[in-house]
Amino acid sequence: GAVVSQHPSWVICKSGTSVKIECRSLDFQATTMFWYRQFPKQSLMLMATSNEGSKATYEQGVEKDKFLINHASLTLSTLTVTSAHPEDSSFYICSAPTGNSNQPQHFGDGTRLSIL
């Protein structure tokens, strides 16, 4: 079945560092991918929609200069958390629809980001 791979699974870094997270669709093409953030004991909050070959669409309240999204190919989207601070520590998850509305989106395994 369709698989989405997310890397890395865990990152610990110092405050002020920029961190890049990759999301790949392994056996299907994804013109759209989604990036979510999940704080402890909370639900998934959509951050942005990544669009292949064009600018990402950010949800209200999400800083586009802080969370840079690039979707340069049909199988890869990246999220870069720039100048990360402790409050950016969270669980980040990507998902990709297969293009068939009768099928569910496929989620990556998530990235746990800890900023010291």
Place this chain on the structure above:
Amino acid sequence: EDKVVQSPLSLVVHEGDTVTLNCSYEVTNFRSLLWYKQEKKAPTFLFMLTSSGIEKKSGRLSSILDKKELFSILNITATQTGDSAVYLCAVSLTSGTYKYIFGTGTRLKVLA
């Protein structure tokens, strides 16, 4: 504003009990409702519901959608400790991309 609400927020039961989790929604352009189970990593897909009144079943889990009353339930019978997880409800919209709106989640703990 599109909204998905789940209840209860948390639940503690004993093995063998039956539980019912609720999901209500208020959205424009409804396409489908999905249930996911989340343990330590990303959500695992359970069911996708698009039509009212048709029960979907997988082992001890079942789910049904009521598009008139705008809600869905997820039933788990004969619960096991391995059912302990957060259960997420999401609604997919017809407009634009395949965006999901997630509910708050129900945290289920099953005691041995």
